[in-house]
């Protein structure tokens with residue numbers, strides 16, 4: 046299977062020689078096309094730093110991050126934004142929908158920035174909206190639609206440019222349990238039906254139980270990795286809780 050993301054000996058240090066924080070000590074792993082992978086770990090274990098490095102938001106101290114065969118640590122500053130727009134999709138905690146734009150405009154923002162042809166944009170928006178069941182609300186504004194529809198809009202926006210990799214940072218962090226479940230089911234759907242490759246950082250064992258594989262970080266290293274395999278989601282959830290207990294620290298963070 047083709048690896049979409051390949052991380053080799055990644056290091057990210059903060060501070061100076063005498064006062065150094067090894068946010069990422071030495072991490073290597075791959076994510077294959079069509080995988081839904083979770084990143085878990087106690088507070089301060091390096092999850093956000095890892096995601097920021099993969100998102101090209103942060104620079105690395107050492108190591109390689111290959112996305113679809115390109116080492117993003119070597120991309121020139123002026124090319125970073127377009128690489129991000131063309132290869133990555135993001136699902137944020139608060140969805141970041143702009144209230145002054147319609148749902149259709151929110152979904153197509155990156156295409157508008159990329160100066161794609163207007164008819165082509167309409168076609169792409171209609172197609173993704175249909176797949177996510179929100180074709181009826183495209184002309185509405187975010188404040189006129191339900192929370193679940195907003196989530197679907199956020200997923201449609203993350204998917205519109207057919208990104209190689211979708212990055213989600215605590216996407217359910219601000220949601221109640223019903224909305225969390227709906228978002229996770231949508232993510233599961235885009236993973237299974239549209240073969241989207243997803244990497245999701247989460248504190249939450251319930252959210253993580255939707256993944257096929259979970260990497261647990263501890264002090265900037267990979268502590269362990271577990272696979273869902275043929276386990277039920279409930280069995281996988283219990284296994285996740287066991288590992289969080291083993292990891293110690295902040296099991297209370299599991300919402």
Ligand SMILES: Nc1ncnc2c1ncn2[C@@H]1O[C@H](COP(=O)(O)OP(=O)(O)OP(=O)(O)O)[C@@H](O)[C@H]1O
Pocket residue numbers: 059060066067068086087088089090091092093094095
């Ligand atoms: N800009 C920064 N400058 C200095 N140290 C930093 C910086 N960002 C993160 N760190 C440190 O790097 C380590 C990893 O932080 P990171 O935010 O990646 O952890 P996390 O697992 O995402 O935590 P949380 O779950 O609380 O968000 C921590 O010790 C943190 O204090």
